[in-house]
Amino acid sequence: MSRFPITLALALSLAACAAQPAAQLATAPIAAPAPVAAAVTPAALVGEVDIPYEKFVLANGLTTIVHTDRKAPIVGVTLYYRVGSKHEPRGRTGFAHLYEHLFFGGSANVPNFDVPLEAAGSTSTNGSTWFDRTNYIETVPTGALDLALFMESDRMGFLLPAVTQDKLDKQRGVVQNEKRQGDNEPYGLMEYAVNDGLFPVGHPYRHTTIGSLADLDAATLTDVRKWFTDHYGPNNVVLALSGDIDAATARPLVEKWFGAIPKGPAVPRVEAGPVTLAAPVKREMTDQVPLTRVTRNWSGPGLNDADTPALQVGLYVLGGLASSRLDNALVRGQQLAVAVTASAQTHEQISFLDATMDVKPGVERAKAEAAFDKVIADYLRDGPTEDEVRRAVMSAISGEIAGLERVGGFSGKGATLAEGEVYSGDPAHYKQNLAAIAALTPEQVRAALQRWLSRPVLAVDVLPGERTEDGGKMGGWGDEATAPAPRPDPHAKAPALAPAPRRPAPPVAPVSALEFPAIERAQLSNGIPVALARRTAVPRLVLTLDFDAGYAADALDSPGTQSLMLEMLDEGTDTRTATEIAEAQERLGASISTGGGVDTSSVMLTTLSANLAPSLDLMAEVVLRPAFREDDVARVRDQQLADLAQVQASPGALAARSISTILYGTHPYGQPSDGLGNAASVKALTPAALRAAHDKWLRPDLATITVVGDTTMAELLPLLEAAFGKWQAPATPKPVKAIDAPVPAPAPRIVLLDRPNSPQSVVVAGKVLPLTGLMPNTEALGLANEVLGDGFLSRLNLDLREEKGWSYGVRSQISRPVGPREFAVIAPVQSDRTGDAIKAILADMRAFPAKAPVTAQELERVTEGNIRGLPNQFETNADVAGAIRLNARLGRPDDYYQTIPARYRAIGKDALEAAARQYLLPQGLVFVVVGDRKVVEPQLRGLGLPVEIGKIEE
Known part of the structure; x- marks a missing residue:
């Protein structure tokens, strides 16, 4: 959980969208894309994922990893402390995360951690806590690295003089509101039930990281000081510096700022592992939710186990791919569900293995559950096909390559190296994992799935109804009703504080001017403008086809039309089904998605540069030749109605979609800001209406193309011309949204x-x-x-x-x-x-x-x-x-x-x-x-x- 999240988005994007091509297009059928192996293989891609590093360890035990990437004058500063919620004692659940919040409250020589760094041009400083670790991140201009290291070292070595009872009380309130915010969401109590069901009382992974309100209330200043002295020594920390830095420059800086901090006690290894239930367990909860959610859960092995790569790929095939077994059988096939997922959430010593289904409204729950369990059982018996494994592997490795774009942050290269060191003793552990994934066979995946998912299952189901459980009392140790948590000793004395040395902050060196990439411009033969910014740091690119439409276009149609029309684009063309489209993307390591906002509807392609040609062919087919088959429209319409019901059950999303309609009235911007429309209008949408909206709004004279990534205009333009150049605008005038219409007078x-x-x-x-x-x-x-x-x-x-x-x-x-x-x-x-x-x-x-x-x-x-x-x-x-x-x-x-x-x-x-x-x-x-x-x-x-x-x- 991070200290400060991306707050509620007021203008929600159009729900996953897709659009249809002009009916008058007369292009030759586009051939099915060549197999991915014809351009690049997963094994070859593994070699593209490379994060060179140097490592050194100070005398006090601080491990530092340095990765050099000169593409921008910035450095990612990432610290991993080997302490998380699994280290919390009974009666102190949620404390590791509460302490993370306190870590931002200043130290002996830094009154406020955020102000100097943000004034120096840093990204917002942030941190997060989970079961195994607490991490802190910022990405700073190169000239501010000295300042960042000074500040990080000051709170590592000299935090406690600045921690007061007032700060503890205030941050306790913030964390308790973070817990309430999560609990307040639909299905917000399910995590507590899953953890409680999978693990016995006292298991380190049983209680949630957020903890219980009672334990948060019990935390004292003595606890804070003891937590610091027990866990925050430099020998329990990995520091990763990634970006415009090298080891020769980094080492003296790290020595200067961190070298004098004394070593702390080693954090004892927590003994924890997966648990096999004695028999299947079923738990039902009622909550203020619109749809019945059915889940199947198991605990599994930790991230260093030999079975983990196979489980990750196997569950991705079951419910992670767009063409997953669950999707094909229950959403597109029998149409018993509106959403399905399966995943392996992997931690150092255990993993959470799960499969989830949201039952379609009007479907008998027992029938849906029986079909759900049959898909899982059949899959465990037969295992995945070779093609499914290859598609999952290609998607996974392509995603890893995308991660190479960021040097810092929670998922950048610095975090990848730090996690490898913390969890596996090897910063390059990601290479071992990718190689294992690339080499997987269907039989290895099937064997791992059978070993772990054939054990007794925990079924946690959430049914629509009144919320009867109190989230404030959940998330703790689990035996509070019979064994109240130990209360703080009012006579206990906090550890004595050594005086902190005076350390002045270093100045910020001059920051390099922004080098925004040059933009090349061209135009297709049909007039579509093209903008290209070439960037070669990773062998990928992003291509966006924007249309002057957006959910404001619904003012000329029906609310929710644009969203549903766009959603239909990858649900079938005149030559492919939705499953075939999804499989083609997965083979290419590509992703075609749709979305937009109030003014613009967009189709977006991300792909490996080597697979640009077949990826563009597929994108063109999706944009220009959607089928709008009646049964597909009915299915996706039901999904949009389910999305709408979920939004209306979420307090933040409900408030966001409501405010724009109130403020803008009949202006085109008065549509619900999520673009989902309303139930009555969506139910009335037909294939003919969607085809008409497609022909009206997705036309070349309303389009622009923007490309950023590893390609040249000489390579790109002929491919774009082949894909979209023959697309001609209809004779009808372009539609015009009344953006200059008046808005209602304010009515506070x-x-x-x-x-x-x-x-x-x-x-x-x-x-x-x-x-x-x-x-x-x-x-x-x-x-x-x-x-x-x-x-x-x-x-x-x-x-x-x-x-x-x-x-x-x-x-x-x-x-x-x-x-x-x-x-x-x-x-x-x-x-x-x-x-x-x-x-x-x-x-x-x-x-x-x-x-x-x-x-x-x-x-x-x-x-x-x-x-x-x-x-x-x-x-x-x-x-x-x-x-x-x-x-x-x-x-x-x-x-x-x-x-x-x-x-x-x-x-x-x-x-x-x-x-x-x-x-x-x-x-x-x-x-x-x-x-x-x-x-x-x-x-x-x-x-x-x-x-x-x-x-x-x-």
Whole structure:
């Protein structure tokens, strides 16, 4: 669990979409793509996954791994501490994660860990805790590496003088709200039930990382100090530095900052392993969910076990591939389910093996379960085919290659090396694992599946109904009812604190200017513009075909049309079924997906450069020749209705889809922001309606192509011309969305949507700004919003999360559509503080800037910090593609990001405050609150805003 998540997205993407080609296209049938082996084999791809490194160990035991990657002037700083929730004693569940939060609260020489690094251009600092480890990450400009190492070493060696009872109490509140936020989601209590069912009381992997509320309440300052001294010594840490750095440069820096920290005690190895149940176990739960969810669960071996690669591939074939056994049999075949998955969640000493099915509404549960169990039983008996194994292997290795784009972060190259060292004693363990996966045979997979999945199963099923279990009491040791957890000793003394030496922070060296890749432009013979940014760091590319449509197009059709039409694109063409399309992608190591937003509908291809030609052929077939078969439409329509029901059961998603319809009214942006439409309109959609929408919106004169990755224009253009060049626009005029239509006058009020038994409320406040995305010179507003609410260090988050402890994270955002922009604040808060939280949000907004002007520190953070952080924004091909596409949509020049430093430096305090006064005061705000009415409504009545009770759509 990370300290600060990506908060609730207000404008949700169009649910997995797909689109259909113009009916008048008369192209020759596209041949089925050649087998992947014709271009590149999985075995050959394993050699492409290479992260060279050097390793050294200090006298105090700190292990450092250095990987050099000069593609950008940034360094990923990744620390893995060998301690996680499995090390927690009875009565202290959730403590490793609570401590992770405290680790960001400052140290002896660093009053605030986030401010200096973000001002230096770092990515947001973050951390996460799981069963086996706690990790901390940031990716910094090369010139800020010295500062980052100073700060990491100060909290490793000298944290405790800065840890106070006040900080403990506040972070305890934050973590408890993180737990409530997870519990509040549909199926949010299932994890507790699975862990409880798989492992006996006292097993280190039984209790969840988040723990129980009671144990979190019991944590004391003495516990904090003991946890630090017992677990946070340098000999229990792996430090990975990856990016614009080498070992010769890194070693003296690491010695300088970490060398004097004394060695700590070794963390004792926890004895834990998989557990075989004595007999099958079944547990049923009722919850406020729209669909019955059926699961089958086993514990399995840890990540170093010889069977683990086979189990990972075997479960991927069962329920991970787009063409999985469960998908083909239960979703596309018998149509008993709307969603299925299977996976192996692997940890150091055990794994969670599972298969899951969401039963289709109207289907008898017993019938669906019987079919579900039969697919699993047949698969265990027969095993996978050679083709299934190869497709799964190709997909897995292609994904690993994609991971090479990032040097830092939770899943970048630094994390890969650190995990190999921590879990396997070998930073290059990933190579051993990939080689094992590439060499797998169907018989090896079948044998491993039979060994582990033929044991007694734990069935945990969640049925629609009233929530009867209390998540606050779940997640702990498990025997609290009969053996209360030990209480803290009020007379115990905290360990004595050694005085911390004074250590001044080093300066930040000059940061290199952003080197945004050059953009080449061309045009197909039918007029489709093409933009290419060549990047050769990994042998992959991302290609996006954008159409001027988006869910705003539903204003001219029916709500939900664009989403369902796009979803249908890879559900069958005139020559292939959905399964055949999925299998073709898997053989190529490619992925064709669809999506978009308010203005744009998109079809996206990611593929290996060696397989670009056959991947483009497949993409063209999907875009230009979808079949819209009646039975496929009926099936996918039911899936969209199920998605809609799930969204309406999720408090955050429900609030997000509701606010735009309230703010924009009949404007095209007044569609539900997830693009799913409403149940009545979706049920009425027919194959003919979807075909008409496809022909209306997916046409070459509404299209643009953006490509980023390892190819050249000379290689790319002929392939694009062959795939899309003969596509001619219809004679009908292009459709025009009324983006310039008026929006309703502001009507400030609170709309309460009742969700009984919710431990949290989700508050979303919004208003439409008198701005459009095409208006120039709005950078001052963006910076003002960063001060107010956009980011961890924003005023709203620091107030409601860090100071008051009422929320796991608060954020404000400003949309960037072509038409009128929307300002919104998103705040999940504990139910009993809903009214107080709204008061605090209003007070913070009113104070900015009149009573609380921009400080010098805030101004430096949002200007110089953004400038120094520019190289961090464009590390992956997808990052660059997103920037090119956004520039094109908003009419910005190709060199926009190269010129942004001068723009930011020209924005002083006065301009920033003027933007805040003009756009960010709370006048005109409409609040949507999703929470328990009986708890929340009394709190809202005294806020001075009209309160109306909204209705959740059926």
